[in-house]
């Protein structure tokens with residue numbers, strides 16, 4: 001469909017939990033290259049035990065699918081409250097993923113901007129230094145989105161340092 005928006009971010013329904021579980025396997029497999037603590041289960045799956053909470057705690061957890069021209073190409077899991085903040089109301093990007101085939105085409109940037117614009121307030125994004133793509137991706141996207149106004153800090157991680165970005169959603173600045 002020619003008039004379909006390029007990148008869409010849609011709330012994942014409970015019926016889409018198996019789809020998200022499948023995408024989480026791809027995502028965790030990617031992360032397992034950088035984090036030795038991630039172990040494949042005996043059933044050949046990594047698993048993501050907190051996934052059901054994204055529908056049983058709807059006031060604090062928000063699951064999204066990323067679609068490109070209608071096809072699922074990734075996901076974002078967002079929480080209200082962050083391990084990197086004392087403020088229970090900040091938004092935190094818990095997990096974020098774009099399938100390999102679609103990477104470096106701007107999907108991640110467009111999906112992140114949609115996410116931040118949809119949920120007004122202060123955002124926290126955490127990027128492990130051990131994940132080679134994450135820090136360059138988030139620094140580039142957040143610098144552009146926040147106009148350079150994001151605050152950066154570091155916190156210990158296991159086993160790598162974690163860069164923490166904090167910034168306001170553009171939507172929260174609108175009149």
Ligand SMILES: CC(C)(COP(=O)(O)OP(=O)(O)OC[C@H]1O[C@@H](n2cnc3c(N)ncnc32)[C@H](O)[C@@H]1OP(=O)(O)O)[C@@H](O)C(=O)NCCC(=O)NCCS
Pocket residue numbers: 027030094095096097098099102103104105106107108109110131132133134136137138140141
């Ligand atoms: C990180 C990730 C989400 C990026 O998604 P993407 O759709 O490829 O990102 P974009 O194409 O929108 O990239 C935007 C900019 O970020 C930077 N960037 C993205 N991936 C990068 C990488 N691997 N290395 C260096 N810079 C990168 C670039 O500046 C890029 O702009 P450019 O392509 O014009 O140079 C994707 O690689 C991914 O899912 N990785 C595995 C999971 C993960 O690490 N998630 C993030 C941590 S939660």
